[in-house]
Amino acid sequence: MSDRVDLQEFVGAFVAEADELIASANGLLLEIEAANAQGGSKPRAVRDLFRALHTIKGLAGMIGVEPIVELAHGLETLLRSADRGGGTLRRAAVDVSLQGIAAIAERVRAVAEQRSVAEAPDPLLELIAATDAQADRRPAMTPIIAEWDARLTPGERHQLGSALAAGAHAWTVTFAPSADNAERGITIVSVRERLAALGDIVKVQPRVTPGAASSIAFDILLTSEADAAALAEAAATTFDRVVAVSLPVPAISEPAGEPEAPLLDMSDEGPTAIGRSLVRVDLARLDELQEQLSLLIVSRFRLEREIAAHAAQGHDVRRLSEVAALQGRQLRDLRRAILRARTVRVAEVLEPLPLLVRSLARAAQREVRLEIDARDAELDKAVADRLLPALVHLVRNAVDHALESADERVARGKPRTGTVHVRCSEISGNRVEIVVEDDGRGIDRAAIAQRVGHPIDDDRELLAVIAAPGFSTRTVATRTSGRGLGMDIVKRIAVDVLGGELTLATVLGAGTAFTLRVPLTIAVVDVFSFECGSQAFVVPVSTIEEIFELSAEPAMQPPMSAGTASPVRMLERRGHAVPVMSLGTLLAIDSGANARKAIVIRRDGAPVAFAVDRMLGRHEVVVRPIDDPLVKWPGISGATDLGDGRPTLVLDLAARGLVRERRV
Amino acid sequence: MNRLLIVDDSKLMRDMVAACLRPLGAVTFEFAATGLEAIERLALASFALVVLDLNMPDVGGIEVIEFVRSQDRLRELPILIVTTRGDDESRARVLGAGASSFLAKPFAPAQILDEVRKLLGSRRADT
Numbered sequence: 001m002s003d004r005v006d007l008q009e010f011v012g013a014f015v016a017e018a019d020e021l022i023a024s025a026n027g028l029l030l031e032i033e034a035a036n037a038q039g040g041s042k043p044r045a046v047r048d049l050f051r052a053l054h055t056i057k058g059l060a061g062m063i064g065v066e067p068i069v070e071l072a073h074g075l076e077t078l079l080r081s082a083d084r085g086g087g088t089l090r091r092a093a094v095d096v097s098l099q100g101i102a103a104i105a106e107r108v109r110a111v112a113e114q115r116s117v118a119e120a121p122d123p124l125l126e127l128i129a130a131t132d133a134q135a136d137r138r139p140a141m142t143p144i145i146a147e148w149d150a151r152l153t154p155g156e157r158h159q160l161g162s163a164l165a166a167g168a169h170a171w172t173v174t175f176a177p178s179a180d181n182a183e184r185g186i187t188i189v190s191v192r193e194r195l196a197a198l199g200d201i202v203k204v205q206p207r208v209t210p211g212a213a214s215s216i217a218f219d220i221l222l223t224s225e226a227d228a229a230a231l232a233e234a235a236a237t238t239f240d241r242v243v244a245v246s247l248p249v250p251a252i253s254e255p256a257g258e259p260e261a262p263l264l265d266m267s268d269e270g271p272t273a274i275g276r277s278l279v280r281v282d283l284a285r286l287d288e289l290q291e292q293l294s295l296l297i298v299s300r301f302r303l304e305r306e307i308a309a310h311a312a313q314g315h316d317v318r319r320l321s322e323v324a325a326l327q328g329r330q331l332r333d334l335r336r337a338i339l340r341a342r343t344v345r346v347a348e349v350l351e352p353l354p355l356l357v358r359s360l361a362r363a364a365q366r367e368v369r370l371e372i373d374a375r376d377a378e379l380d381k382a383v384a385d386r387l388l389p390a391l392v393h394l395v396r397n398a399v400d401h402a403l404e405s406a407d408e409r410v411a412r413g414k415p416r417t418g419t420v421h422v423r424c425s426e427i428s429g430n431r432v433e434i435v436v437e438d439d440g441r442g443i444d445r446a447a448i449a450q451r452v453g454h455p456i457d458d459d460r461e462l463l464a465v466i467a468a469p470g471f472s473t474r475t476v477a478t479r480t481s482g483r484g485l486g487m488d489i490v491k492r493i494a495v496d497v498l499g500g501e502l503t504l505a506t507v508l509g510a511g512t513a514f515t516l517r518v519p520l521t522i523a524v525v526d527v528f529s530f531e532c533g534s535q536a537f538v539v540p541v542s543t544i545e546e547i548f549e550l551s552a553e554p555a556m557q558p559p560m561s562a563g564t565a566s567p568v569r570m571l572e573r574r575g576h577a578v579p580v581m582s583l584g585t586l587l588a589i590d591s592g593a594n595a596r597k598a599i600v601i602r603r604d605g606a607p608v609a610f611a612v613d614r615m616l617g618r619h620e621v622v623v624r625p626i627d628d629p630l631v632k633w634p635g636i637s638g639a640t641d642l643g644d645g646r647p648t649l650v651l652d653l654a655a656r657g658l659v660r661e662r663r664v
Numbered sequence: 665m666n667r668l669l670i671v672d673d674s675k676l677m678r679d680m681v682a683a684c685l686r687p688l689g690a691v692t693f694e695f696a697a698t699g700l701e702a703i704e705r706l707a708l709a710s711f712a713l714v715v716l717d718l719n720m721p722d723v724g725g726i727e728v729i730e731f732v733r734s735q736d737r738l739r740e741l742p743i744l745i746v747t748t749r750g751d752d753e754s755r756a757r758v759l760g761a762g763a764s765s766f767l768a769k770p771f772a773p774a775q776i777l778d779e780v781r782k783l784l785g786s787r788r789a790d791t
Contacts, residue, residue, distance in 0.1 A: 007773060010680055017676045047721075054719050055674045058748045061770035062680055177704045188700040192722075204722040206703045208734045215735060216707045218700065 014063045015112040022105045025052045026355050033094050043087025043155040050079035068107050070120040074128035075100045087155035096131045160202045168223040170245040175235045176217045186236045188218050194234040199224025286342050339521055342381050346424045347374040349384040360399040367406045367417040374424040380521035390493040393486050394436040394514050402440030430520045437513035443506040463504040467491040496641045499624040522622045529616040532583050533590025539651045545600045580609040601653045623650050666691045666712035671702040673720045681715055684773040699723030703731050718747040726761050733762035742783035
């Protein structure tokens with residue numbers, strides 16, 4: 001076996017794990033900031049943050065992305081000193097960390113998109129190095145528990161101290177692993193998880209126990225409201241191995257802040273909890289799976305046609321039909337299973353919003369609270385990826401334009417802090433409804449009517465006006481939103497791209513709510529775009545056999561059997577006669593005189609070519625069905641948006657009607 | 665067949681180490697995501713070698729080494745530390761605690777493979 005191993009095969013996995021670590025780091029920083037605002041601290045979050053950066057640094061080093069290593073290293077140093085100093089991270093250090101992580105995220109994107117990775121900016125590295133992590137007020141280092149004291153780091157001691165000062169109880173629980181326990185699935189990992197659900201783990205310490213049945217034991221120090229019996233059960237141990245830790249009170253001299261929220265979700269999120277039953281899969285692989293599936297469905301249609309043809313010849317096809325029906329059901333199940341594999345939790349999709357609101361609020365000097373309520377709603381990843389920019393736009397508008405300044409709000413008798421509420425729920429018809437609502441100033445319909453010079457009767461008309469391209473209510477550019485409201489983009493994503501709907505409800509002085517209703521899932525298709533008769537069309541890549549230059553091919557005599565008005569001529573291609581039809585003539589939009597390219601498909605096993613003007617490119621698009629009966633035409637299977645905001649028709653060149661109807 | 669335990673809190677890092685060691689051929693890999701899990705597995709089963717990260721939640725690599733060396737049964741178990749902390753002080757601390765060998769991240773696949781081969785070879789010569 002060769003000794004050569006190439007770590008570049010892990011680049012995709014690196015991007016996925018780095019993205020996860022970055023999201024978790026941002027979340028931890030927001031938690032730390034929230035604790036700071038209440039005069040408390042989050043030592044455990046500081047430690048987890050340190051570890052996240054440490055891991056990013058190690059992984060980036062292995063993959064060979066030096067700028068990320070440099071940035072992560074700077075932040076790691078900053079956070080280590082914060083952990084050693086008692087686990088507080090002051091505001092300036094939080095800001096610098098957010099900047100540093102944003103710079104890392106940017107470079108991870110570059111790796112993902114195979115762009116060259118920008119150097120780590122020196123000013124930022126210097127800023128990180130110059131930042132002092134610790135709060136001005138240092139926690140006192142009072143000894144807390146004699147038996148543990150020597151084993152705790154300052155951060156852990158502080159965590160324990162603030163919990164005790166807030167009235168929590170501390171316990172030492174001992175767990176002895178054994179082969180027996182391991183067989184029943186009781187391991188230190190599962191015990192740790194169960195205890196973390198009951199309280200707040202401060203430290204776990206292995207201990208050698210010579211002479212005992214098991215050669216090791218783990219001492220787990222935690223703070224918890226649960227009683228000894230519950231803890232003993234969680235640790236699969238006996239009563240006598242759960243010891244209440246006595247403490248000299250007051251344990252800590254600083255004024256106690258808010259008691260820390262239970263850290264269970266954070267400590268649960270370690271790699272021990274994840275990773276067991278979850279496998280990350282590149283979306284491209286799922287797309288590939290789906291594409292293979294659609295090919296399978298196409299070949300199944302062909303099978304059905306063959307069976308029908310046999311039946312027409314008087315053969316007995318009952319057994320065949322049964323098998324075909326069974327296969328059809330299995331294909332549908334397979335399709336459902338693949339769709340399920342593609343879904344993501346909406347709560348996860350909305351993860352970037354808190355960070356966004358934080359920076360927007362700061363730039364706009366607003367006091368904003370973001371409430372997200374996504375429950376267990378799930379979405380196709382392809383929908384989620386397209387939807388997020390629209391939501392970002394709506395949230396940005398809410399913070400920048402809708403919410404008043406704190407003073408103005410107080411003057412109007414509203415709470416100082418404005419609220420942006422993002423709600424998501426599944427509704428009937430396989431759709432989700434997402435509402436972005438603010439309690440700001442509302443949209444002034446009369447003022448806008450005056451600006452556009454015609455009356456606006458209701459919210460529906462108002463939406464039509466503000467979602468028109470280029471519309472702006474602002475004459476002064478704000479730093480974050482630029483000039484326009486960009487509602488045209490939101491509408492295009494919701495309606496044209498995703499085939500959903502967008503509605504608006506606004507009350508002057510009280511607030512605005514935008515509601516998006518979009519399908520849970522969409523089909524993404526790989527297509528070629530081309531021009532024919534100065535119009536753009538697309539055709540699925542999977543249906544195309546080849547594309548060739550027309551002028552280079554020797555023409556043959558037109559077939560005598562076809563109608564005289566037939567737009568068909570014959571070309572020789574790889575030794576076979578291939579009928580070439582002018583697509584412009586078939587669609588009655590063009591004479592076909594400018595056709596330079598031929599697209600070859602296979603129909604009933606034989607190649608057929610269509611002459612078009614020129615090829616434009618290759619895209620991944622969302623295909624929407626066409627419901628308008630006026631546009632129903634054989635060979636037109638749907639419509640899509642190539643990004644120019646205009647509908648582009650999707651052609652099914654193999655459709656029978658496309659040729660036959662035009663021929664007669 | 666030799667069993668190797670790879671301990672790291674990053675799944676990707678565990679996978680990469682295993683990929684680097686694939687050319688060893690006849691070994692099976694087992695994985696632990698935390699120092700705690702590593703200690704438990706080492707206490708309950710036999711391994712030919714441990715590849716160990718230093719920085720992990722709750723119980724770090726140093727504590728794992730200390731535990732391993734405190735057990736008669738494991739006194740000779742080869743421990744290869746892989747860490748981003750490549751400085752001399754860390755190296756001294758790690759080797760002082762009883763690690764068999766030390767490799768700084770990032771390392772080339774061939775480096776860790778050589779190191780592991782050396783450690784497995786010397787063990788075979790001893791016994």
